[in-house]
Amino acid sequence: MTETTITIVNRAGLHTRPAAMLVKLAAQFKSEIYLVRDGFQINAKSIIGVMTLAAEQGSTLVLQAEGPDEQQATDAIVELFSTGFGEQ
Amino acid sequence: MIRGEPSRGEHTLKGIPASAGLAIGKAVVLNVATGSSTPERIAPHEVEAEVSRFRVALEAVVAELVRASELARSESATVSSIIESFLLIVGDPIVTQSICERIGAGASAEAAVIAEYDAAKGTLVMANDPFLRERVQDFEHVKERVLAMLRNATLAHSVASDSIVVAGSITPQDMLFFKHSKTLGFVTEVGGINSHACILARDLSLPAVIGIRSATTEIVSGQTIIVDGFAGVVVVDPDEATLLEYVRRHHELAEHRKRLGELIGQPSQTSDGVGVKLYVNVDTPQQAVEAVMQGADGIGLVRTEFLLVQQGRYPTVEEQEEWYREIALRAFPLPVTFRAFDVGSDKFRIGIPHHEDNPALGLRGIRFLLFKPDVFEQQVCAVLRASANRNVRFMLPMVSVIDEVVQAKAVIERCKERLRAEGVDHDPNMPIGIMIETPSAALMTESLAASVDFMSIGSNDLTQYALATDRTNELVADIYDALHPSVLRLIAFVVDAANKMNKPVSLCGELAGHAIASEMLVGLGLHEFSVSPALLLELKSRIRATTHAACVERAKAAVFQSSTADVYTVLSQGRP
Numbered sequence: 001m002t003e004t005t006i007t008i009v010n011r012a013g014l015h016t017r018p019a020a021m022l023v024k025l026a027a028q029f030k031s032e033i034y035l036v037r038d039g040f041q042i043n044a045k046s047i048i049g050v051m052t053l054a055a056e057q058g059s060t061l062v063l064q065a066e067g068p069d070e071q072q073a074t075d076a077i078v079e080l081f082s083t084g085f086g087e088q
Numbered sequence: 089m090i091r092g093e094p095s096r097g098e099h100t101l102k103g104i105p106a107s108a109g110l111a112i113g114k115a116v117v118l119n120v121a122t123g124s125s126t127p128e129r130i131a132p133h134e135v136e137a138e139v140s141r142f143r144v145a146l147e148a149v150v151a152e153l154v155r156a157s158e159l160a161r162s163e164s165a166t167v168s169s170i171i172e173s174f175l176l177i178v179g180d181p182i183v184t185q186s187i188c189e190r191i192g193a194g195a196s197a198e199a200a201v202i203a204e205y206d207a208a209k210g211t212l213v214m215a216n217d218p219f220l221r222e223r224v225q226d227f228e229h230v231k232e233r234v235l236a237m238l239r240n241a242t243l244a245h246s247v248a249s250d251s252i253v254v255a256g257s258i259t260p261q262d263m264l265f266f267k268h269s270k271t272l273g274f275v276t277e278v279g280g281i282n283s284h285a286c287i288l289a290r291d292l293s294l295p296a297v298i299g300i301r302s303a304t305t306e307i308v309s310g311q312t313i314i315v316d317g318f319a320g321v322v323v324v325d326p327d328e329a330t331l332l333e334y335v336r337r338h339h340e341l342a343e344h345r346k347r348l349g350e351l352i353g354q355p356s357q358t359s360d361g362v363g364v365k366l367y368v369n370v371d372t373p374q375q376a377v378e379a380v381m382q383g384a385d386g387i388g389l390v391r392t393e394f395l396l397v398q399q400g401r402y403p404t405v406e407e408q409e410e411w412y413r414e415i416a417l418r419a420f421p422l423p424v425t426f427r428a429f430d431v432g433s434d435k436f437r438i439g440i441p442h443h444e445d446n447p448a449l450g451l452r453g454i455r456f457l458l459f460k461p462d463v464f465e466q467q468v469c470a471v472l473r474a475s476a477n478r479n480v481r482f483m484l485p486m487v488s489v490i491d492e493v494v495q496a497k498a499v500i501e502r503c504k505e506r507l508r509a510e511g512v513d514h515d516p517n518m519p520i521g522i523m524i525e526t527p528s529a530a531l532m533t534e535s536l537a538a539s540v541d542f543m544s545i546g547s548n549d550l551t552q553y554a555l556a557t558d559r560t561n562e563l564v565a566d567i568y569d570a571l572h573p574s575v576l577r578l579i580a581f582v583v584d585a586a587n588k589m590n591k592p593v594s595l596c597g598e599l600a601g602h603a604i605a606s607e608m609l610v611g612l613g614l615h616e617f618s619v620s621p622a623l624l625l626e627l628k629s630r631i632r633a634t635t636h637a638a639c640v641e642r643a644k645a646a647v648f649q650s651s652t653a654d655v656y657t658v659l660s661q662g663r664p
Binding site for chain 2: 046047
């Protein structure tokens with residue numbers, strides 16, 4: 001299993017559009033992918049889960065991935081977060 | 089299904105007018121109330137069939153949404169993005185899996201769907217973020233679609249082409265389907281006049297009355313009903329005389345609309361030559377073109393919140409500038425009034441720090457903008473940048489005390505200095521105006537007028553605050569009426585004070601388009617109106633058909649009445 005700490009850099013936080021982008025990306029991988037915030041774990045393939053995280057700009061999350069393509073999944077999701085979901 | 093005693097004979101139900109027009113047709117009552125006749129539990133041997141029933145329904149909802157989203161793409165970007173978010177919710181694999189597990193544990197598909205979506209809603213209701221809390225409605229819509237599909241109640245198929253849809257509530261995608269099936273009009277029990285569905289009904293020119301609490305029990309499918317989207321009433325089972333009268337009016341309306349087209353290019357003035365300026369309210373650059381084509385004197389109100397609702401966030405200065413500039417260019421050389429973001433209350437709520445028990449009295453309009461100076465400054469700079477052609481005006485919403493005007497003007501000056509320093513072309517004398525929509529602003533018009541270039545009366549909010557009646561709450565719909573004498577007296581007071589201070593004042597709420605109010609408003613001294621593009625020529629035709637003296641008579645008669653009903657009576661006198 002991989003575990004990576006990520007920070008939300010885009011201004012709007014994980015609102016509907018970024019949440020949708022994340023879920024669509026996560027769904028492309030076979031691995032189980034989770035996001036953890038303050039001990040609250042949600043499945044990154046669930047739009048409802050991601051929206052209920054209500055993660056705002058500056059908040060820190062832990063990304064967990066486990067499965068055959070865990071490294072590719074981690075890399076792709078870290079990339080999405082670090083580019084601020086193409087918001088800037 | 090529980091039904092009230094269907095009343096016999098003609099009767100009238102009063103609601104809120106949500107979209108103007110008349111429709112006469114057979115009612116189709118849609119009842120997708122949750123938790124009625126289906127069993128809660130199923131036997132173990134039924135699990136497999138139940139799971140497959142659920143999956144079939146889910147696929148049908150996805151297919152329906154995909155089709156709706158394709159329709160929406162060409163009709164409205166807002167609706168399209170709403171439907172996209174419905175699609176993501178309905179396609180959530182974790183929720184689907186969890187619903188299947190519930191069915192596996194013996195729940196019926198309906199019970200499992202209700203339990204799962206309600207649980208998700210429960211989490212969101214607790215969210216700190218008000219924007220997220222409002223997504224609860226999306227879950228409710230998706231849940232209703234899946235349940236409707238489970239019951240084979242495919243709404244689009246059950247509606248014949250000459251019918252009037254009566255429902256608890258209507259979603260934007262229902263509306264698009266109904267439009268394609270040539271539905272004549274809508275009646276709903278809930279929903280605010282500014283809900284997505286109502287905005288769409290107006291865009292599509294489909295008559296609608298909302299907020300009739302008992303609509304789906306009082307009206308029975310197959311009954312003849314009349315939807316009067318002007319008065320906000322529904323006549324059920326009309327007797328022959330009423331029916332003939334409405335058929336006549338309906339026919340006249342069609343003839344009238346043809347004749348209206350001939351008024352484009354004619355001056356807007358009373359028959360004795362008193363000129364009135366007619367502006368339009370717009371939400372999009374496309375509507376700006378429509379305004380010009382209809383011969384408007386300008387754009388009296390651009391509701392910039394549309395940009396927020398569309399994007400679900402605060403757009404950048406560049407994005408805003410492009411949008412403002414496009415509207416200003418399309419309207420050029422006519423003037424365009426951009427109203428600053430009217431965030432809060434029943435509208436967009438991103439950035440409001442916490443839940444408000446009384447949002448209409450809370451952090452909204454100019455209060456919010458001064459609370460979030462970065463948001464305000466970005467908007468002011470974007471509007472200034474779009475003012476290079478000198479046809480842009482800027483208006484502050486929800487002003488209640490003069491300090492707000494002083495502070496806002498300081499921000500605007502700062503932004504001008506910044507643009508000057510950067511060498512960006514803009515209008516240094518861009519006119520600044522305020523909305524008069526609180527009783528306090530109305531009573532202080534004279535003091536406020538000295539600090540601004542123009543004023544615009546927002547009759548919708550002024551009515552809500554004068555009568556202390558939430559305009560989106562159907563429980564008190566019968567009190568909310570812009571024709572109450574208290575509202576008319578406030579308007580008369582504002583107009584007198586503005587004239588005394590020699591500052592232009594217009595009226596931009598729904599009242600401006602109200603058929604029986606136009607003459608009275610001109611008589612009160614209002615010579616500028618801003619209405620939705622669909623109402624512009626209607627208003628022009630009414631003004632051209634009257635004299636200024638007749639207007640003054642109407643105004644005098646109306647303001648001295650003691651109730652809304654009396655105002656309606658005196659304003660309806662001498663009309664067909």
